[in-house]
Amino acid sequence: PKMKEDSCLHAALICLGMLCYSHALSTEKLNHLRPSLHGHHEKGKEGQVLHRSKRGWVWNQFFVIEEYTGPDPVLVGRLHSDIDSGDGNIKYILSGEGAGIIFVIDDKSGNIHATKTLDREERAQYTLTAQAVDRNTNRPLEPPSEFIVKVQDINDNPPEFLHENYHANVPERSNVGTSVIQVTASDADDPTYGNSAKLVYSILEGQPYFSVEAQTGIIRTALPNMDREAKEEYHVVIQAKDMGGHMGGLSGTTKVTITLTDVNDNPPKFPQSVYQMSISEASIPGEEVGRLKAKDPDIGENGLVTYSIIDGDGVEMFEITTDYETQEGVVKLKKLLDFETKKSYSLKVEAANVHIDPKFISNGPFKDTVTVKVAVEDADEPPIFLAPNYILEVQENAAAGAVVGRVHAKDPDAANSAIRYSIDRHTDLERYFSINPEDGYIKTIKTLDREEIAWHNISVFATEVHNRHQEAKVPVAIKVLDVNDNAPKFASTYEAFICENTQSNQPFITITADDKDDAANGPRFIFSLPPEIIHNPNFTLRDNRDNTVSILVRRGGFSRQKQDLYLLPIVISDGGVPPMSSTNTLTIRVCGCDSNGSLLSCNAEAYILNAGLSTGALIAILACIVILLVIVVLFVTLKRQKKEPLIVFEEEDVRENIITYDDEGGGEEDTEAFDIATLQNPDGINGFIPRKDIKPEYQYMPRPGLRPAPNSVDVDDFINTRIQEADNDPTAPPYDSIQIYGYEGRGSVAGSLSSLESATTDSDLDYDYLQNWGPRFKKLADLYGSKDTFDDDS
Known part of the structure; x- marks a missing residue:
């Protein structure tokens, strides 16, 4: 209610002022227009008379208060013309x-009223146009x-901050007045009129640690040496009030969370003055002994601590990481310990910050x-073991039980337990040694x-x-002495070659030797x-004194016809104690060479210098070989000349070879039961009979007087024609035997009863002519005088 009273009083004062201002302005305009109201004329250029239009508008009010909530429309102003005599003939539009x-006008009086509540923050002004017309004719x-x-x-809008909550950081131990953050509020009221938008900042919560500048909203520290380790976070409430902060103004608040950031203002500190640790002497280097920690209330890199051993009798035995x-210091073993030698150690350990702030060095050492x-x-x-490894030696060929050497170990403990030795048999699989x-x-x-084995590597357990x-x-390495x-x-x-025309005293090959023994023995x-x-007359040696020897020809003029192979024994001795020697044989071949000494051909007749064969013995051996070859050739020739008779002369032989079958034949491979050669024409004996086992080198053409037998039902004529062709053509296979018949006679229902139509290369006979069975074989048998007969099945 108090705010509303103040607003009404303020509005009344504004309205009074506006009325006075409007009246003065109207009077000034009337005075300015007065000459035109009375119809005065002015001369223009070149005597032209100008007429000034008569204007007589009056504005009584130019402003309207926002947020007016009265029961009646608020009067905004009044339009009035000098020509309006008040008789109602003028209409205002x-x-x-x-x-x-929003705005309505009384067309008679010209009064303008606002019919709705206005909001300046929504719209600050309106542009309108007024006109006076004749009410009857609407003429302007x-x-x-x-x-x-x-x-x-x-003042109807309170201040508002850009953010509801602010977050800010400031280093601990900052000086008084250190800027933390600036907060800003805004007011929607008109900043150009009155103090409605004039803001003043103040702190409601957060004293005495922080303060705020009233005009700028900058928050600053208010206490010195604020310690993060004591309190890290602060909550501050800032208020913004309009009307310059006076009574009746509107206000808004915001919250600011301020965090103190850490600085390295605290050195590390051990919680105790002495640490007790223990470790077994059996530990190996690198094992952890214990841990210790120096506390530093700082955080982040300001709280990083590094540890080091700076003194003590255990500096060489221990290390710290x-x-x-x-953030702990880890004490580790650096070297092997021996309880019997030293039972305790003392270390002085230092803890220091990694990063140090120069501002606080004056406070003391940060360690x-x-x-x-x-x-x-x-x-x-x-x-x-008394040694980390052993190298022993033994002579090769030494008798079993020979002593190689000794290994020795001891118990380092005070008890001095007895030791037993053994060989790791995985390293001595052949069991060459014992211990x-x-x-x-x-x-x-x-x-x-x-x-065989120069070094033996075994392992011994204690x-x-x-x-x-x-x-x-x-590990034990045993060297076998040579x-x-x-x-x-x-x-x-080695195999050497010499030419028949080689010159005497010329070396033709160099020989090297090899000894398995050590170089000391050779x-x-x-x-x-x-x-x-x-003293042989052919070859001699020349020792080159570099473990090689050159073979020389003692004479010239070798002959391959006499001897083309020489076996030269050479004795090689070493320089050991006692010396060893061996006899090795060098093969030397005599070869034919051209004038340039290039090899052309070599024979392989062996000749042992100290035990050769005579020429007569070689001729006898050659004669035996020739006789044996002649016998073999004769045997093969006689075997080939033995062959079967081409024609069977005795009639009983023919009958005996014709056999009646009651079952299916064996096919084209069945040639044992029936010899078709018995069907040959006996009359051919007196004529030319070519060999059955040899195919003629050329073919005879059929005689011109013979014509091919037609496919006729007369079987006799057909067979006679084929027989006549065979008699006159000795080259036709199977050479003076029954010819091939491609004619299928009447009455043969079964046709071909076997696979005689297929050809084979395993026999000299051609079976194609056996295609037609039955009555035709019977006819053939009668033709050749066979006493046996064929039935259709045969």
Whole structure:
């Protein structure tokens, strides 16, 4: 109610002022237009008379208050013309923005009223046009006049902040007055009229830590050395009030959450002054001993801590690393421990920040130290060999039981348990060695051969007697020492070639040797010829003194016809103790060569220098071979000449070879039961009978006097014609035998009863002529005088 009273009073004062202003303006316009009202004339250029139109409009009011809620329409203003005598003949018309809807006019008096409540924030002014016309004729009495109606603002909108909630950060320990954030509010009222939009900021919550500037809304720190570790987050409420902050103004608020960000203002601190740790002497380097942690209330990179060992008698035995996930210092073993040597160690550990803020260095060092005591615990340790590995030697060919060497281990514990030794048989599968379990002496079980295996690598276990789980393992390498037990030999198989016209004292091949023994037993090879052929007239040796020998021709003029192969024995000796030697044979072939010395041909007749064959023996062997070949040729020839008779002369033989079958024949391969050659014409004996087993080299053409037999029902004529052709053509297969008949006679229902139509190359006979069976074979038998007969089935 108080606000509404103030608004009404304010509106009344505005209306009074507007009335005075409107009256003064109307009077001024009337004075300005007065000459035209009385019809005065003015001369223009060149004597032209100008007439000024008479204007006599009066505006009593230009403003209307927004948010008016009275019972009657509010009077906005009045239109009046000087020519209006008050008799009602003038009609006032209003047009433009809102005319007839928001603004209405009394066409007689010219009073304009607002019929609706107006909102300046929605629309600040309206442009209207007024006109005076004759009521009877609607003739314009005055030109149209445009005027503006402004909506007068009142304080009806409270301030509003851009955000309902603000979030801001400020470093801890900031100086007083450090800017945190600026908040901004806006007021929808008219900022150009009165104080409706004049805002003032104030802090409602958040004292005494923060303050706000009244005009700008900037929030600043109000207390020094605010500590994040004490309180990290603050909630501040800011108010914005219009009317310059005076009573009656409207206001709005917003919340600001301010977080103190961390700075490195705290050094790390150990919660205790001494840490106790322990570790077994059996631990290996890298094992963790224990952990310690220095607390730093700072966060992020300001709270990162690094650890280091700066002093103590365990600096060489231990090390410390930083676990950055847990911010702990991890103490680890660096070297092997020995309880019997030293039972405890002391370390001085320092914790320091990784990142240091220079502003707070004056507060003191950002580090802390602590003492760490490490106790070494006794453990049952495995045996320890006196050497990390052993290299032993033994002579090859040594008898079984020869001593190779000794390994030795001891128990490092105070109990000093007895040790037992054994060989890892996975490293000695052939069981070449044995070991004495009491003293560790290694011996051979069998004879060793250096040329077979020069090094033996085995492993030996040492185990405590009282605790079989405590054992150690050591590698043992056994070298087999060489003994000169291998004679040198040719490095490869050598074969030499010499020309028949070779010159004397010329080397034609160089020989090298190889010895399986060590170089100490054969530093240089000695080459020589056996004593029995040392003075042979053909070849000689020349030792090159570099473990090679050159073979020389002692004479010239070799002949392949006399001897084309020489076997030269060469003795090779080494320089070992005792020396070893062997005899190796070099094969030398005599070859024919051209004038340039290039090989043309070589024979393979062997000739042993110290035991050759005589020429007579070679001729005798050759004669035996020739006789044997003649016998073989004669045997083959006689075998070929033996053959079957081409014609069977005896009649009983023919009958015996014609057999009656009561079943299906065996097909084209069945040639044993019936010899078709018996059907040959006996009359052919006196004439020319070609060989049955040899095919003629050329074919005879049929004699011109013979004509082919027609396909006639007269079987006799057909057969006689074929017989006559066969008698006169000795080349027709099967050479003077019954010919092929392609004629199918009458009365043969079964046709061909076997696979005689198929051809084969396994026999000299052609079976195609057996196609027609039955009556035709019977006719043929009668023709050739056979006493046996054929039935249709046969």
